[in-house]
Amino acid sequence: MSTAVLAVIIVIIIIIAGVGAYVFLTTTSTQSSTTSSTSTSSSTTTTTVTQTVTSPTTATVTSTATVTKTTTESGPTSTLTGSLNLITFTDPSNAWLQAAADSFEALHPGVTITITAQGFASYTTTEKTSLQAQSSTYDIITDTSTSALGFAQYVSNLNKMVTLNSSDIPAPQLNFGGYYQLANGTKDLIGIPYDTSTFTIFYNQTLLSNSTLNAQFQKEYGFSMSPPWASWQAILDVDNFLVTQTHTIPYGMITDGSESHDIIDTYPAVFGYYYSHDSSISGSNPSGGLLNYNIMFNGFAGASGIPSPSFNGTAGTQALQMMYNLMRYDPQPAGTTVNYGTVFAPLQAGEAWGALMFTADASTLLSAQNISSSIAVSLCPGGYAETGTDFYAINKYSNNQALAAAFIQYLVSPSVNARIYTSSGEFPISKAATAILTSNSSIPQEARNVIQEVFQTGAVGWANPPNLTITSSTLIPAFNQPVYNFLTGTTNSTSAAQQALDTAAAAWIKAVG
Helix, strand or coil: CCHHHHHHHHHHHHHHHHHHHHHHHHHHHHHHHHHHHHHCCCCEEEEEEEEEECCCCCEEEEEEEEEEEEEEEEEECCCEEEEEEEEEECCCCCCHHHHHHHHHHHHCEEEEEEEECCCCHHHHHHHHHHHCCCCCCCCCEECCCCHHHHHHHEEEECCCCCCCCCCCCCHHHHHHEEEEECCCCCEEEECCCECEEEEEEEEEEHHHCCHHEEEEEEHHHCCCCCCCCHHHHHHHHHHHHHHHHHCCCCCCEEECCCCCCCCCCCCCHHHHHHHHHHHHHHHHCCCCCCCCEEECCCCEEEEEEEEEECCCCCCHHHHHHHHHHHHHCCCCCCCCCCCCCCHHHHCCCCCCEEEEEEECHHHHHHHCCEEEEEEEEEEEECCCCCEEEEEEEEEECCCHHHHHHHHHHCCCCCCHCCHHHHHCCCCCCHHHHHHHHCCCCCCHHHHHHHHHHHHHHHCCCCCCCCCCCCCHHHHHHHHHHHHHHHHCCCCCCHHHHHHHHHHHHHHHHHHHH
């Protein structure tokens, strides 16, 4: 072999050795870097979920939620996994609920949420049947203020499962159906409210502030037609002036006296004024009565430890006779034409100046092109309202209670809760959510005023019927039937009112013990 050839071979060997060493060192470094990246490095992806909906005004409001997921090579950081089944009743708010479920699933890819909606008349039967069988089918159930305590034995105590900001959710909204007082005096948190639903007065502010009519009214009655009203008699005076004296409109403030259920809501709304002004029945609780018994029982316990009915005395008969008079300004015959589904219709048509109704039923009224900008909301005379909030509760037989609690916590977070308005026209339970909406300039000012007014009614929504375990099954029909007979009768005498209320009170005493 020549010297030249040998030199070439030696050079080639040296080059191969160098490349091998370089590859070895590079591979080692890469492996080390990869190991470190697996344990410490992360990547962040941001997804923007935008939902454009038409609010109960003429404005189109865009609600945007930004979902940020931080992932490592081993997957998402979210530890929430599992499936949730939620049952509720058919309601406009379900559009918001479904959108919230979708965004929660986006935040937690290991979670799936199924929502079942049934008619209002049947969903509680489905819930109760399932819970009585100790079934885990439904993780989250829905109930109302008056039905909530009927589910108390089947649902979990949420005191340590959900964190509530007491300054963010009005106490009356939480108390009426959210808490169940045990025999030892402690309170279980059995449900979380998600909407501000109150029974209060919607009115045509354009009509009531008419300068010509007001001048004539003030000259005769000595006060303005516009709220606040000092008493229910003041509202009756407005009815009489606009309907009987001036024939401005055919109907007054529409007052629902339907027997099927509605009386048990309308009567306490009227009775609240008389209850708070009569210390012989309200005692030291003029604004709400005792927890779960509320204002239709005395604000103090009797000798047996149970309060007596409060409505079968002077205050109660005055309230019932006032309700009778208010209903004379309804479409006739009284008690048969007006109900939850129609109470707002005369106001919407410009045929009535107001309606005593649930805020949750106002979406149609507030979206009516002809009158929505004229609608405002007021407290009842004396500065109060009645609550009719809906709740989410957790099935104590559920296998996914922690996940259910996390989803409910998510629903009442301000940014999510605010979307109940933009999605469905209903009103948020959260004070911070309300602030988000009232500062949104894309919502007309009149609508923002209503949002704020509704939240304010929730803060004083204490004029409530009882929400005991037997309220729906026993107390409501025992009260509504004799009262309905009086309201649709031909005489508004004190003795007839007293007899109707005595009949109801006797049935309540027998039922409660």
